[in-house]
Amino acid sequence: MMDLMRRAAQTWAAKLLLIVLVLSFGVWGISGTVMNGIGGGDAVVKVGNIDVSSNEFRLAYRRDLAMLSQQFNTQLTPEQAKALGVEQRVYSQLASSATLDQLAENMDLGISQDELAKTIGSDPAFQDSSGNFSRQTFQSTLANAGMTQKDYIADQGHAAVRRQIVEALAGGMQPPVTLVNATLQHENATRDVEYLLVTKDMIDPIGDPSDKQLQSYYDAHKSDYQASEFRKIAYAALTPQTIADPGSVSEKQAREYYEQNADQYGTPERRTVEQLSFPDQKVAEAAKDKLDEGTSFEALAKEQGKSADDIKLGTFSRKDFPGKNLAEAAFSLKNAGDTSGVVKGAFGPVILKVTNIEAGNTKPFDQVEGEIRKQIATQNAGDRISDVLTSYQDDRAGGASLVEAAKKEGLKPVVVDAVNRQGETPKGKKLDLPKQGELLKAAFDNPQGEEIQPLNYGTAGYLWVEVLNVDKAHQRPLKEVRDQVASDWKAEQTDKAVAAKAKAIRKKITGDTTLKAVADELGVGLQTKQGIKRSGGDAVFGDAAVAAAFEGPQGLVAVAPAANPPEQIVLHVTGVHNGTQQGYDALPDQALTAMTNRMKNTVFGEMVTMLQKKYGVSINQQLGQQAIQQY
Structure with missing residues (x-):
């Protein structure tokens, strides 16, 4: 870790x-x-x-x-x-x-x-x-x-x-432009390489360790085989949601709420509307007469020198429509294509045309009754928080445990059989606890059996935690972790053998002996990469091998760990290219900020x-x- x-x-x-x-x-x-x-x-x-x-x-x-x-x-x-x-x-x-x-x-x-x-x-x-x-x-x-x-x-x-x-x-x-340009040259420099990927398939298989080797490895890595401290805890939350009683809300109360807030339970009808504006009432009424006589809305717009975009007002629900009187006029029209009479707008008289109607969809009361009851009950429960808090504290003062007091007050306590300070179970599963950081800190900073001060929870709630049992951190004996220790030993030996193989290959590359010649001798393919950048990242090379490619001039031969252990890279730099971009505009905003x-x-x-x-x-x-x- x-x-x-x-x-x-x-x-x-x-x-x-x-x-x-x-x-x-x-x-x-x-x-x-x-x-x-x-x-x-x-x-x-x-x-x-x-x-x-x-x-x-x-x-x-x-x-x-x-x-x-x-x-x-x-x-x-x-x-x-x-x-x-x-x-x-x-x-x-x-x-x-x-x-x-x-x-x-x-x-x-x-x-x-x-x-x-x-x-x-x-x-x-x-x-x-x-x-x-x-x-x-x-x-x-x-x-x-x-x-x-x-x-x-x-x-x-x-x-x-x-x-x-x-x-x-x-x-x-x-930063001065000289520094910016130097940074750009450094960050944008690239390398071309040919390389050999050394894998565990190129070494002899690693056998099982002897008892002596196993004991020696275990003794050298004891800290890797410690069992962390685990605690059994109970917690309970007091919030308006946890004490709300939907059954206490009558059907009449729920229906009244539904009627007053019907737009919350569906999609309101929306209308797309066009608008023609006029300088005064007389001109507007004359335009309305033309519409009644058969002149199209678009023709009137053209007479005013306006395009379709100029007269489009937008798509709105009744509630969102700009202006109450305009909303009444637009939503009183029965069909798409209908036009209104002259309506008083914010800046003078207007005539509206509805070009499209999107039907609304409101859920029936029966579908949302449960949701409404719960919402009303939660609102009502906010007034009871203080009373429940006092009653709970009296229960604890009388000797009740957290679980007993919570149940008595109608709360739902949760018992976690084992969790460590990182919020994990003994099997490594990550738990999702309320206010996890604060809850675990309180649970691990207080002894078993001691009443712990509640944590603030939400805007008006409380969260209690109690330590029920402590399983202290301890060293796991070798016999308990023998298989894991053996696996780790073999992994380490494999890493060492692959690294030794890579170094041996590197030693062969001298004088006229090229990396390609060594690859041919081993019967493996020589691979190439062009345009490697320092900060580009590479799924095969990884950070160490990329850094190694930049450690010397063209012709450099180097060995470095690959991205996927225990693999190693033996590389030969075949091309060096310096960055040429300059100036503030060439530097990414994040890099400039840093x-x-x-x-x-x-x-x-x-x-x-x-x-x-x-x-x-x-x-x-x-x-x-x-x-x-x-x-």
């Missing part, structure tokens, strides 16, 4: 993410989605007069860990986070943040209350389902985080000022380093470790 993460962290996307992370925390501040109490007199990081408390450090660590967990699509353990350097990166981020705050203090920078209010109001964490700022959500989110409004507003004020500094320093920055961000980060980093030498920086790693352990 860790090898996979380390490889993933070396990709350009991950490197760019880490570059942005260094800058982003100091600039953007704390999002309402990841808050966890700020304050206290202990300083994990100190820059000049600015102190960063252990609570602030814990929050930043949590934020960074959550972002990386999302990138790797798994909840990282503390050990994995340490191996990836999360702790050290957080120290760097907070030191950068504090440095900017000290600079802002020295420069007496600030932000207006109105601008700060706009910034906070635009945070999605505090918005309702309509995208509007919700004071109730704002207050409940802060309360759940154990953070005061005053602390959060102060933090956002600091973040806004940091943005001012960074924008003043690096805003509008663009280059610009790297430049900004470099300039930002140099400024921060200079200021930190001036202000002085101290880091209390002991306090930092304590904060991580509390997390």
Whole structure:
């Protein structure tokens, strides 16, 4: 797992993410989605007069860990986070943040209350389902985080000022054209190669390992055969949906709702309409007379010098039609081809013509009655959340387990027999749990039998979890994993034998002995590839062999792992072609953005380093470790 993460962290996307992370925390501040109490007199990081408390450090660590967990699509353990350097990166981020705050203090920078209010109001964490700022959500989110409004507003004020500094320093920055051209030449260079694919079919079969070999391999790779900790948990959700009682809604209530919201249960009738506009009522009525006498609508349009596109108004339902009186006129016409009388439009009199009618389709009440009852019941249930919460808490205080209390309150508890911190069963199946990251963290950070504080669920709900049993991580004995160890040993030996075969082939290519001659001697075909690029990717070569092709001039012979282990590539570079494109337009937007961000980060980093030498920086790693352990 860790090898996979380390490889993933070396990709350009991950490197760019880490570059942005260094800058982003100091600039953007704390999002309402990841808050966890700020304050206290202990300083994990100190820059000049600015102190960063252990609570602030814990929050930043949590934020960074959550972002990386999302990138790797798994909840990282503390050990994995340490191996990836999360702790050290957080120290760097907070030191950068504090440095900017000290600079802002020295420069007496600030932000207006109105601008700060706009910034906070635009945070999605505090918005309702309509995208509007919700004071109730704002207050409940802060309360759940154990953070005061005053602390959060102060933090956002600091973040806004940091943005001012960074924008003043690096805003509008663009890499020089010399760098762009050098990048283009590097990225667009290509190689032509001939190559031999060395496979396991070209070596002697690997036999089964002896007991001694098996034991030796197992002892050297014990960490690969550990059983992770699994826990049996129960969880239950309290939301309007989980306590809604559709049976309590009468047929009369359901029918009334259906009649008031009929357009929700089908496709409304739509009409395609053309419109002729007139300067005044008299001209419009004269045109209407012509229509009644047999003149076509199109002929009138032609008299006005208008084309078919000019008079087309569009296709609308009654509800979406532009103007209530126009909608009434258009939908009062019985058939396609009919024209209206003179109608008062927004900018003068008009005459309408319906050219097409798309019939509507409304589902009968019987088909949607169940859906309507459920919807009404869910709306009604929102008022009962507080009562059920109180009753549930009383049940638990009286000694009931989560499952017992949930069932008593009409909820549906779920028991998971075994799950690890990554959300997997012992057989490796990925589970889909509500608020999976937070739920598993709560389940694995608390001991068996202890009542755990509920998680916020949705806009007005709660999610409880309880640990029922713990099967601690342990080393699986050799006899339990013997078959797997034997398979892994044979795979390793195969890799080594194929690599040795490839190196032996490479040694034969000297003087007049060509790669083709060796291929003919082995009785295998020599293959070719043209136009290989550094970043193009190749299903046969893989990254290592592509990189090897660029390690020397024309005539280079090299050996590298192929894309599919244990295969190896023995290659001969037959052609070298340098990139010729130049200028900003030739560089993809994504690459230009990445280059610009790297430049900004470099300039930002140099400024921060200079200021930190001036202000002085101290880091209390002991306090930092304590904060991580509390997390």
